Amino acid sequence: MKMPFSLPFSLPFVLFGLLWSSLAQAQPLQYVLDPERSWVQFEVLHFNTSTIRGRIGPVNGSVLLDAAAGSGDVRLAVRTATVSTGLGFFDARLRQDDLLASEAFPEAYFVATRFTFIQGRVATLRGEFTWRGVSQPLQLTALRYACRLDDSTALPAEVCGGDFEGEVLRSEYGASFGLPLVGNRVRLLVQVEGRRPIPAPRVKTP
Amino acid sequence: MKKFVLAPALAALAVAAASLASFCSAHAQTATYTLDPTHTFVTWEALHFGTSTSRGRFDKKEGKVEIDRAAKTGKVDITIDMASITTGVAPFDNHLKGKDFFDVTTHPTARFQASGFSFDGTKVSAVQGTLTMLGKTQPVELQASRFNCYDNPFFKREVCGGDFEVTIQRSQWGSTSGLPAIPDSIRLLVQVEAIKQ
Secondary structure, eight states, X not given: OHHHHHHHHXXXXXXXXXXXXXXXXXXXXXXXXXXXSOEEEEEEEETTTEEEEEEEOOOEEEEEEETTTTEEEEEEXXXXXXXXXXXXXXXXXXXXXXXXXTTTSOEEEEEEEEEEEETTEEEEEEEEEEETTEEEEEEEEEEEEEEEEEOSSSSOEEEEEEEEEEEEEGGGGTOOTTTTTBOSEEEEEEEEEEEEEOSSOOOOOO | OHHHHHHHHHHHHHHHHHHXXXXXXXXXXXXXXXXXXXXXXXXXXXXXXXXXXXEEEEOOEEEEEEEETTXXXXXXXXXXXXXXXXXXXXXXXXXXXXXXXXXXXXXXXXXXXXXEEEEETTEEEEEEEEEEETTEEEEEEEEEEEEEEEEETTTTEEEEEEEEEEEEEXXXXXXXXXXXXXXXXXXXXEEEEEEEO
């Protein structure tokens, strides 16, 4: 007599449990970018001899990731006037209309909606990069990616981040000044870390 | 007939000129180059909690380089102003300049001196020398990931330079603060260009 009773009671419970867990897994998690750990470094070859590097940032934006579903939505923006190469006059030259065009187009941004994950870790992001008002497809590839628990503050958080690499041809965005003495290929190295507060406080053992 | 007499004389003169030229060049191969500070930077990379790479740069430096591409020898002496460190995050810069890390009031400069040059053909492939930092001198070898010389149209002079890198263990210079969360391994990426004097 136990079976007929247990079945109708347990089946909805199991179904609900399955549904709940799949909903929980399909929930995109939102990360808030850490401005101290979210920067773009660019590299461009000078006279085929040495690499010019510069920093732009911090990176602003929103990050939604759903590792279980293999999806995400990442919107990143940088103010190009923040460029820093270590040379004030060079930074000022880079901001002009024929290069970064920081006045006419203050922000460069990247919107990625196509993701690949490898073992739960972000591997690639594909989307559109807009710079100088020109949009082109861009893929960022993870050189490393990791998540960790940060319980060093009163608000414990999961911190995920990594190093991402991409490449643009600046001529495709109309930034052709100095070609070919200064290279067309611009390598982008993006450092990014995002925090997600963990709701339940962790119980610390003394 | 005079033409035929002149020809060997000219040939002899040409040989003499050529040997004189090679004599001169053999003794004039050591060229001195002054650092082009606008194309010379040290960028460092440190892994942050195994997650992402933090980068910083030293903006002020000076020095000179001697290279003899025929004899495959050279010398380099570069001094870096440690207070010129910049990461984009002012509180981070101040922490790095403080006692926990570079202690720039006590040790305002770092110095790279080298006289060991390896060549691959006429291109510098590695430079062996010492890095003096935090009052300690340790051997380091910079590997060239590229090297080239070219005629710079602005300076109207030859410029030689390249990209060099080395990974150091900062604890060798007594920098142990934050280990192991802040790693011991620090990668240095050196862009360098120098103008022939």
